Amino acid sequence: MNKAILLIQCPDQKGIVAEVSKFLYAYQGNILEIDQHVDEELQLFFMRAAWELDSFSVAKDEIASKFKAEVGEKFKMDFKLHFNSPKPKMAIFVSKLSHCLFDILARHHAGQLEVEIPLVVSNHQDLKSIVEAFNIPFYHVPVSKNTKVESEARQLDLMEEYQIDFVVLARYMQILSANFIQRFPNKIINIHHSFLPAFVGAKPYHAAYERGVKIIGATAHYVTEELDAGPIIEQEVARVRHHNTISDLLQIGQDVEKVVLSKAIKYHLDRKVLAFKNKTVIFY
Amino acid sequence: MNKAILLIQCPDQKGIVAEVSKFLYAYQGNILEIDQHVDEELQLFFMRAAWELDSFSVAKDEIASKFKAEVGEKFKMDFKLHFNSPKPKMAIFVSKLSHCLFDILARHHAGQLEVEIPLVVSNHQDLKSIVEAFNIPFYHVPVSKNTKVESEARQLDLMEEYQIDFVVLARYMQILSANFIQRFPNKIINIHHSFLPAFVGAKPYHAAYERGVKIIGATAHYVTEELDAGPIIEQEVARVRHHNTISDLLQIGQDVEKVVLSKAIKYHLDRKVLAFKNKTVIFY
Amino acid sequence: MNKAILLIQCPDQKGIVAEVSKFLYAYQGNILEIDQHVDEELQLFFMRAAWELDSFSVAKDEIASKFKAEVGEKFKMDFKLHFNSPKPKMAIFVSKLSHCLFDILARHHAGQLEVEIPLVVSNHQDLKSIVEAFNIPFYHVPVSKNTKVESEARQLDLMEEYQIDFVVLARYMQILSANFIQRFPNKIINIHHSFLPAFVGAKPYHAAYERGVKIIGATAHYVTEELDAGPIIEQEVARVRHHNTISDLLQIGQDVEKVVLSKAIKYHLDRKVLAFKNKTVIFY
């Protein structure tokens, strides 16, 4: 089914839902899902509306301007219009650990992710054979302190070449520069292997072990310039016990990481995420 | 804040959201929450809208008829209109176990439940002193095989006397008659001490122990004439291990029961539950 | 590290722990883990002891007989002695769904499962290429009503040829005969896609959808002759909502299934499972 999805943010006021739904109804849009949220503190209004495109009487490339003119401007809306076709293009960045990569590729192979994966980029060669078994191009872009600038330039070229819409850091273990991040605002999804904001930075499982926590977790978030501080999309946890070694924590954590990351990708693909002020509204 | 809440069920068709929101907007209703759901299989539309009453230009006692005339009839809506004031009246039925009762009374005492509790009814005397410590009338209505009809007649009289809106069976352990149930359609909330539909009926923790399950649970549901088969409102689970005795299961389970029951009461009070075809739509 | 693991069941009485630990100490066994459990109801004693083999002064092939003579007979023990080397051999049976298979193979590839996987057996061809990408032999053994006996004979031949120690049904979707099951007592691990004992049999997600449950689950258990009724090894659940379709349930459930099945395999491999009277003791 061809769908259009509208994501809206604007100052809260009366009549927004009425006007948006009137617009969709006026042009024969069959609403599939409609969700709204008001942040009382900030007096901000958020909305997501999805509708069937086939019966809609406005041409696909005219919807945005028509909506802006008839509704958007009146309410000073910041809105984005998405279509579920063509599928968005997602790049995966990995390092040496395979669990998140495998999980994404297996879901994609099973037809569960409505996305194209034109390439996988890695700073190591270890996962090349896995990626190629799925018939996906694998690019080895080594990264070292001295070559970081060149490496990112190469990565950005690849993003452009393949017209990448968003990037998933599937345990990539490298910190991206502000330059790279600004090219993909709220379009880089990272999986951090702790229950943020606990254990920011490197080796969170070691830190969790030292602290003696009884529960560990993982956090998928959009990457911003401040390390591990971007808007959180999804989190999940798992129970650990005193007899679990750091190595156990790594394994238990991996099961959480891969599920959390895949959920975040799915929310992003389904256009269910609205990011604002370092937080997210998620209409699931 | 004075609020009105509208719960709607009707055959799905285009324009419902537009018409409902137009209605609210036209009379200066400030929408607080709006949720909708379409059951694709049954082609049924469900909606919940909450709005501020103070600024609304239709008088409280005219809203229902006006809405019916202007919107409801057109879409063949089955709708209910609720107000958050005056508070609904809830009767609690208990037997001997205190954990659910205590939990509800403690929440009520802390101001977390927007409800009046005019009375507690029990077939035993055990919990009398607890109830009276909270300054709530306690009625002892013994129930035995031979006196069941008279006991229920007495209970129904009490419900009428106190103008009870809905009933909570907080581990009441007695089966209500069809007659009683029909008087409170989707207005009797029971907590069953298993993860339904597993372990219907008596002694579910014993059955769970015998089966060797690794997780136990509790289920809050509306009472219908078929035992433990009514629409499920909420469920939750807890992990158990091989060394847990039946007595452990009872205790672990009680923590789940009281939380699940309180959540269900809260959803019911907030008018977030729409029951249909032995299921529930819950807009949380 | 070379390890020996002793699993013991016997009637409960005083002195068992003392005698077992004395035996291990007497022959320079460095105990790594020791766990015990008493089923008070059945007056049964369960124990698991793991110790370092390298420093142990009894030859590997004499431990069992020595232990039996010095400790086992006195307490009428039913015991099993395992070694972590050589690795056990696990056969995987699949049908068309890939998620559990992928998950196991990915973990194996990452070195997380101390097991050999000599072959994968399927009644369909769909997953052949995946299996072969991991360099594991794939056997297509079609199963139909009329050929079931021959198919199982072929499967059993394969089990013998590859000296299979235990079998994992990774969403195999076929019911094994009593004959097959008796060849692998408590050595066939199945993943059932419901929170047993709810929704035994086929299409549990459909049944869960119909019943309107708020939580779905998955159960890993040893296969016995009664369908979906064998000793439960592990269970896990996930929350669902009214807007989740059956197709959503299938996907949400798959994430639970694969994690539960992998945990069960791990417990089995680590010899942490003692099955008795249709239940399990799990020393994790």
Added chain:
Amino acid sequence: MNKAILLIQCPDQKGIVAEVSKFLYAYQGNILEIDQHVDEELQLFFMRAAWELDSFSVAKDEIASKFKAEVGEKFKMDFKLHFNSPKPKMAIFVSKLSHCLFDILARHHAGQLEVEIPLVVSNHQDLKSIVEAFNIPFYHVPVSKNTKVESEARQLDLMEEYQIDFVVLARYMQILSANFIQRFPNKIINIHHSFLPAFVGAKPYHAAYERGVKIIGATAHYVTEELDAGPIIEQEVARVRHHNTISDLLQIGQDVEKVVLSKAIKYHLDRKVLAFKNKTVIFY
């Protein structure tokens, strides 16, 4: 049943389990539970053994010295011997919030906590009537910046007068002095309303709201001189969504807090907690 419970810490070496179990067996001790743990990194051995006292042939007041002479000294053990009778004496400190207090008192009333509660201490009068409804003495000890020393002196006098064994801070909201804490090493249980180490200090729900986390939690820990940094006994979490206000978080969190605190009290009472190096071993 009269029980003795032995908690042991010592450098790891061979033969400890054998010697301890031999000691218990030699004097007709019927072992009820035995658990051990080795911290490989620190080469530390931990053990908990519980046995029936009635059949034990050593007099209650001679067990400790006999065990020390026959086993403890040999292995340089740091051990503690507990009996389940007489019941330990627990003081509860509260401020204004009632949910944890109610939960503890309700469990105690239902006979689930093997403890005496000789008094409740509060810096406010708000919860006086609740406490007295349970027939427990309530002491109002106001605390202000200038009177802190005197207030603690008064509290310590009360602890002494009532021969208090351990203290539970049931959302007490005051920071105890080093002097107080040193009087009760690993004997003060606090409930912190966040998933530590995230959101140390005051107003963690506000901080969680600001950060936009998707899961909140609570942590029960022993109080040490460093704020919210003592050994963690138990943690639990609950899911929150974008529409949850800070006030929602407070309520959702309270359900987690009370369950976590009660579990921690139960572990402590059952002598299942061994604290070391700012962590805990918990034999549940």
